[in-house]
Amino acid sequence: MAAVRVLLVGAGGMGRAHLRNLLALRDVEIAGIVDPSSAAIATTKHISGAVESTPEFSSLKAALEAVQADAAVIVTPHAEHFEQGQMCLQRGLHVLMEKPFVAGSVNARALIEMAQQAGRHLAVSYQRRLQGPYVYLKTLIESGELGEIRYATAYQAQSWLESQRGTWRQNRELSCGGQLNDSGSHLVDVMLWLIGRQPKSVFAHTDNRGTEVDIDSALTIRFEHDVICTLNVVGSASIQWWEDVAIHGSKGTALYRNGELLVAKGVHSELRPVAAEDLPVTTNPDENFIDLILGRISAPAATAESGYQVARLTEAAWESSEQQRWIAF
Known part of the structure; x- marks a missing residue:
């Protein structure tokens, strides 16, 4: 894999923190930025000229249908994590989820099993x-x-x-x-x-x-x-x-x-x-996640x-x- 194509899901303050981490890695390409707020995406794009022309989407569904991605970093309100994680895994993406993973242990177990069945990495951003x-x-x-x-x-x-x-x-x-x-x-x-x-x-x-x-x-x-x-x-x-x-x-x-x-x-x-x-x-969960996808480490x-x-x-x-x-x- 020449570069890991990452979909950033969530363009708020923490989304921008993840984006900065990802842009510092040579093996990453930002495939798209997802957020229902166009203003939030605009603010996020001001971080670097490297994402000035990156495709932007108001919904994850639209992004998954429009771009080719290898992984998703999900940085949205907690209640949305489970459904968004499911959508990404169903499309064959590896997933890094911001804390606190998903809402409830029942959903957590279900998403873990889905990732195992899909053969995709699923990690949590506990830095x-x-x-x-x-x-x-x-x-x-x-x-x-x-x-x-x-x-x-x-x-x-x-x-x-x-x-x-x-x-x-x-x-x-x-x-x-x-x-x-x-x-x-x-x-x-x-x-x-x-x-x-x-x-x-x-x-x-x-x-x-x-x-x-x-x-x-x-x-x-x-x-x-x-x-x-x-x-x-x-x-x-x-x-x-x-x-x-x-x-x-x-x-x-x-x-x-x-x-x-x-x-x-x-x-x-x-x-x-x-x-x-x-x-x-000190490193960060984004670098750790990319190393995992590229096979440099065996577990997140x-x-x-x-x-x-x-x-x-x-x-x-x-x-x-x-x-x-x-x-x-």
């Missing part, structure tokens, strides 16, 4: 799995240097309540959930990935803060091998962004503090920062199965919050 500090942390855990993982905690704060007020992200019909299902989805995924154990049960409390969807969430998760995890997603914060992760093992501790990584190896040892030059190189950083697992845990958290009890997996 933390490709960021240097998190890759370092994952390698550190798997090496056994922290010993047996006993406790993990994650915290994410964002002014999501105000920044997304009035947008589709706080419309339950389009978003299929609130902050836990949106930015918080990244945090759920990275903790499942880092811990590497099967969740056994979850207890959660959520607060909608007067909206249609959850804004603030506090989860306690019990994993196999007696690993305890707490996960806090604060959408009503006044700050733009903060993210923390802590991993405590029998032989050491690792703390991620909003971009900085500190590690203590050994009992009673001091925390020391990990130098930037010692971190793995975040498989569709990981999207299914995030959906299962999120659903269990919502059920727990509604019933105020532990929900078993």
Whole structure:
């Protein structure tokens, strides 16, 4: 394959972020841009002269009928992911789906099976799995240097309540959930990935803060091998962004503090920062997806199965919050 012909489905802010990533790759050709808003497409095309003459479409159906494409990057409101993923797979396209994959674990499983039957790649855009500090942390855990993982905690704060007020992200019909299902989805995924154990049960409390969807969430998760995890997603914060992760093992501790990584190896040892030059190189889901299609790697950083697992845990958290009890997996 000389170049992977990619259909960009969704020309909003995140669509433009994906486009920038794709345009930086020499093995990619943008086959078309899809969005019901011509203004959004016009803004997106201003990114680069390379897409000035790229065909544009107001519907995915029209695009699939008009252009030849090898893959699709879907960056649309969450409620549209499942149908759009089906359409692309039926046309033989590989699919990279923005988080949180599709609405619900039942749809997630159905789309995974469709991709398997079609023999096409299906991946989720969980970029933390490709960021240097998190890759370092994952390698550190798997090496056994922290010993047996006993406790993990994650915290994410964002002014999501105000920044997304009035947008589709706080419309339950389009978003299929609130902050836990949106930015918080990244945090759920990275903790499942880092811990590497099967969740056994979850207890959660959520607060909608007067909206249609959850804004603030506090989860306690019990994993196999007696690993305890707490996960806090604060959408009503006044700050733009903060993210923390802590991993405590029998032989050491690792703390991620909003971009900085500190590690203590050994009992009673001091925390020391990990130098930037010692971190793995950060890449992105688009580059990872193209490498997958071209056979340079055998599996994506975040498989569709990981999207299914995030959906299962999120659903269990919502059920727990509604019933105020532990929900078993």
